[in-house]
Amino acid sequence: xxxxxxxxxxERRTDGYVEPELVVVLGSSHLSERSAxxxxxxxxxxxPQSVVVEVCRxxxxxxxxxxxxxxxxxxxxxxxxxxxxxxxxxxLRLGGSAAMLMxxxxxxxxxxxxxxxxxxxxxxxxxxxxxAEAVGAEVVLGDRPLEITLQRxxxxx
Numbered sequence: 001x002x003x004x005x006x007x008x009x010x011e012r013r014t015d016g017y018v019e020p021e022l023v024v025v026l027g028s029s030h031l032s033e034r035s036a037x038x039x040x041x042x043x044x045x046x047x048p049q050s051v052v053v054e055v056c057r058x059x060x061x062x063x064x065x066x067x068x069x070x071x072x073x074x075x076x077x078x079x080x081x082x083x084x085x086x087x088x089x090x091x092l093r094l095g096g097s098a099a100m101l102m103x104x105x106x107x108x109x110x111x112x113x114x115x116x117x118x119x120x121x122x123x124x125x126x127x128x129x130x131x132a133e134a135v136g137a138e139v140v141l142g143d144r145p146l147e148i149t150l151q152r153x154x155x156x157x
Contacts, residue, residue, distance in 0.1 A: 024048075028124040036123035043131035051132035052142035053125045059146055062122040063129040063139070 026042050028035035043051055055062055132139045 020049075026128075030121045030124065033123060036127040039124040039128040040131045043128055043137065044135060047135045048132075048137050050138045050140050051128050052140045053128055054143045055122075055125055055141050056143040056145045057141055059143075060141060062125055064126075 024042065024046060026039060028039060053063065129139050131137075
């Protein structure tokens with residue numbers, strides 16, 4: 001409800017932003033065709049202004065229907081080599097070589113799991129992005145950089 005909150009709250013934003021009245025969170029499985037169908041159906045039914053997908057900028061290629069990519073595969077499609085090169089450079093810059101190695105290992109494991117399940121990982125992300133485009137909603141990348149997560153995981157070891 002707009003304006004709801006503690007009585008002492010004072011709005012500090014001056015850019016015209018208004019908090020959303022409704023936020024819907026959809027849980028999903030990265031290796032489920034059914035999750036992809038649900039993501040598509042929810043976005044098309046609700047016709048939201050924005051759709052947040054749990055993907056960071058360096059993994060945004062997962063949203064591309066044409067991409068064969070897991071996180072780091074490099075294909076001959078236009079722009080894919082450049083996108084992969086940028087992801088590698090970003091991984092090294094943000095997380096260093098240890099995070100880069102963990103990212104490659106995780107991508108390989110995810111690809112193997114997806115192949116074993118006969119699926120492509122991230123189908124629910126692609127479905128949500130396609131449906132968002134169909135209803136005129138903005139797609140918002142809503143995850144912190146994977147490299148930071150991997151750097152923290154590596155440091156915890």
